Amino acid sequence: MSATEPSGPWQLELKQVVQEYPVKGAGWKRVLDSLDLRVPAGELVALVGPSGCGKSTLLRLLLGMELPRTGEVLVDGKHVVGPSRERGIVFQHYSLFPNLTVLDNVTYGLELEEFTLLGKWVRYPRYRRRRKTFRSEAMHALEKMRLAEHAHKYPFELSGGMRQRVAIAQAMIMRPRLLMMDEPFGALDYTTRYDLQLYLLDNFYQTRMTVLFITHDLEEAVFLADRILVLSPYYVTDSGAANGSRFLLDERVPFPHPRVLAIKKDPRFGALLEQICELGLDPSRRQLYRERGPGQSAGGDAS
Amino acid sequence: MPGHGRHTRRWYGILAAMSGRASLVLAVLPFALLAAIYLYGSAARHAENPDDKVMPTVGQLADGIWRAAFEADRKGEYRLWVDTKASLRRLAIGLGLAALVGLAVGLNIGVLPIARAATYPFLIFFAKIPPLALLPILFILFGVEEKAKIILIFVGVAPVIAIDMYLRAREIPYEQVVKALTLGASQPEVIYKVVLPQIFPKLLSAVRLSLGPAWLFLIAAESIAADVGLGYRIFVVRRYMAMDVIIPYVFWITFLGYLMDLALRLWMRWGFRWVGEGEK
Numbered sequence: 001m002s003a004t005e006p007s008g009p010w011q012l013e014l015k016q017v018v019q020e021y022p023v024k025g026a027g028w029k030r031v032l033d034s035l036d037l038r039v040p041a042g043e044l045v046a047l048v049g050p051s052g053c054g055k056s057t058l059l060r061l062l063l064g065m066e067l068p069r070t071g072e073v074l075v076d077g078k079h080v081v082g083p084s085r086e087r088g089i090v091f092q093h094y095s096l097f098p099n100l101t102v103l104d105n106v107t108y109g110l111e112l113e114e115f116t117l118l119g120k121w122v123r124y125p126r127y128r129r130r131r132k133t134f135r136s137e138a139m140h141a142l143e144k145m146r147l148a149e150h151a152h153k154y155p156f157e158l159s160g161g162m163r164q165r166v167a168i169a170q171a172m173i174m175r176p177r178l179l180m181m182d183e184p185f186g187a188l189d190y191t192t193r194y195d196l197q198l199y200l201l202d203n204f205y206q207t208r209m210t211v212l213f214i215t216h217d218l219e220e221a222v223f224l225a226d227r228i229l230v231l232s233p234y235y236v237t238d239s240g241a242a243n244g245s246r247f248l249l250d251e252r253v254p255f256p257h258p259r260v261l262a263i264k265k266d267p268r269f270g271a272l273l274e275q276i277c278e279l280g281l282d283p284s285r286r287q288l289y290r291e292r293g294p295g296q297s298a299g300g301d302a303s
Numbered sequence: 304m305p306g307h308g309r310h311t312r313r314w315y316g317i318l319a320a321m322s323g324r325a326s327l328v329l330a331v332l333p334f335a336l337l338a339a340i341y342l343y344g345s346a347a348r349h350a351e352n353p354d355d356k357v358m359p360t361v362g363q364l365a366d367g368i369w370r371a372a373f374e375a376d377r378k379g380e381y382r383l384w385v386d387t388k389a390s391l392r393r394l395a396i397g398l399g400l401a402a403l404v405g406l407a408v409g410l411n412i413g414v415l416p417i418a419r420a421a422t423y424p425f426l427i428f429f430a431k432i433p434p435l436a437l438l439p440i441l442f443i444l445f446g447v448e449e450k451a452k453i454i455l456i457f458v459g460v461a462p463v464i465a466i467d468m469y470l471r472a473r474e475i476p477y478e479q480v481v482k483a484l485t486l487g488a489s490q491p492e493v494i495y496k497v498v499l500p501q502i503f504p505k506l507l508s509a510v511r512l513s514l515g516p517a518w519l520f521l522i523a524a525e526s527i528a529a530d531v532g533l534g535y536r537i538f539v540v541r542r543y544m545a546m547d548v549i550i551p552y553v554f555w556i557t558f559l560g561y562l563m564d565l566a567l568r569l570w571m572r573w574g575f576r577w578v579g580e581g582e583k
């Protein structure tokens with residue numbers, strides 16, 4: 001899967017995107033600085049970088065939760081002005097609907113897709129029939145997430161990792177053209193995490209959706225992604241210190257799909273890890289890092 | 304106490320382990336104490352002056368209750384029930400309207416920036432009007448009948464409920480709204496399928512907290528101009544120092560308020576299991 005020029009517009013395109021936030025009595029703090037990016041449809045992109053570098057901010061721009069100070073954010077060639085059905089999201093901090101059971105959280109989008117607010121009551125017999133289908137589809141997704149026995153619980157009755165898995169099922173079942181995930185597997189134990197990584201890949205192979213996911217686990221990033229982006233404020237320019245984060249690395253992962261665990265033993269895997277790790281690092285730590293060697297998943301100062 | 308043997312929790316302090324029976328005993332205690340103080344005071348006063356009217360004996364109270372509830376008065380009415388019906392009707396209409404309007408206003412200004420800009424400052428201002436100061440105006444405008452009393456309850460309670468509903472609506476994380484939109488919700492669907500179901504149980508809390516003020520406004524209005532109602536009766540019999548009627552009436556009003564509170568609490572507990580533990 002190479003970054004071939006698409007015939008139509010790019011799935012995702014950033015043009016000189018700058019995002020800044022007002023600082024009390026001190027003008028603006030620049031978080032993202034002149035970002036340029038082009039992602040063709042069907043690519044699985046991992047976004048890594050130190051904590052606070054602006055990864056979630058970039059996601060908010062792509063969702064349309066905020067608009068950039070300057071520059072353009074385009075999805076499918078159209079300016080992003082607000083959230084849409086085409087762009088799914090799994091937030092860093094779970095955001096399930098607390099008043100719905102796990103099952104209802106997952107079927108939420110499926111129901112909205114077919115039934116409007118009133119349509120549900122106007123066509124109630126049909127709604128009852130369709131709901132069975134939605135529910136069995138959702139149960140299937142929940143089984144994959146190993147959550148089947150929790151289907152009728154409310155979010156407050158689940159652990160953090162379980163909630164995160166519900167949020168993943170909720171977003172994936174809609175098969176959006178672009179799926180964005182903010183540290184989706186961060187709160188999961190090792191086996192569940194590996195299961196879900198494979199689940200993500202399976203889904204990706206089946207649907208060919210475009211995926212942009214943020215992670216602090218560099219090994220995970222290299223294992224899953226076609227392409228790795230390192231966003232970091234730790235660089236110097238000709239005119240002095242950096243002001244806002246930039247993409248310091250935009251690298252293809254040299255392994256074919258479907259991915260197998262064996263690639264982790266490949267020397268190129270380790271080399272790529274090291275390259276990413278060094279770039280995302282606070283410069284003041286670089287010396288230390290060179291002396292002591294890299295950790296396996298030292299994603300900058302992972303908070 | 305849970306956990307027997309040597310490793311038990313202390314029975315005092317912030318980690319105290321309470322058994323159900325101990326909680327019950329402690330809950331009954333203040334009631335028993337109040338009753339005991341009353342009985343003692345009443346007995347002492349009657350020992351000094353057998354005609355004392357300030358603290359009637361239990362027998363006199365029972366007599367007063369019996370007459371109010373089960374003996375028809377000159378008009379052939381059973382006062383307690385007639386008064387209760389009139390007062391509850393006023394309260395239900397006033398509080399019900401206040402809840403509906405408060406919810407509608409709070410929801411709308413919570414989710415629609417334009418509605419918020421146009422309404423919120425005025426609402427804050429409006430809520431600062433002391434409702435009782437409006438009472439003369441209401442009587443002049445709407446006459447001394449039902450309307451003025453219901454409107455007083457409404458005016459006193461609705462702004463507070465609206466502000467509370469507004470704050471609850473704003474508490475819903477923006478991420479949830481965005482999530483709903485990415486799942487294909489339209490804007491009305493966000494309002495009615497994400498925000499409304501989440502603030503509805505908070506409306507029940509708001510109404511619970513408004514029960515006190517609502518009764519206050521009702522009794523104030525009834526005491527000034529009415530010909531029936533619990534508040535009216537208390538203020539009428541005050542002229543005869545009829546404590547044997549006043550005390551049961553006050554107790555009855557309190558009990559009605561308690562029942563309403565209980566009903567709302569149970570509705571919240573059984574209807575909205577997902578609402579945080581602390582709010583049940």
Ligand SMILES: Nc1ncnc2c1ncn2[C@@H]1O[C@H](COP(=O)(O)OP(=O)(O)OP(=O)(O)O)[C@@H](O)[C@H]1O
Pocket residue numbers: 021022031049050051052053054055056057058092303
């Ligand atoms: N609404 C806001 N107002 C002011 N500053 C903000 C706002 N949102 C984000 N920031 C700032 O932008 C920077 C980037 O935040 P962001 O949440 O995007 O980081 P991140 O890369 O996702 O970090 P993490 O890996 O810890 O999640 C932070 O320094 C933060 O303080």
Ligand SMILES: [Mg+2]
Pocket residue numbers: 055056057092182
């Ligand atoms: Mg983040």
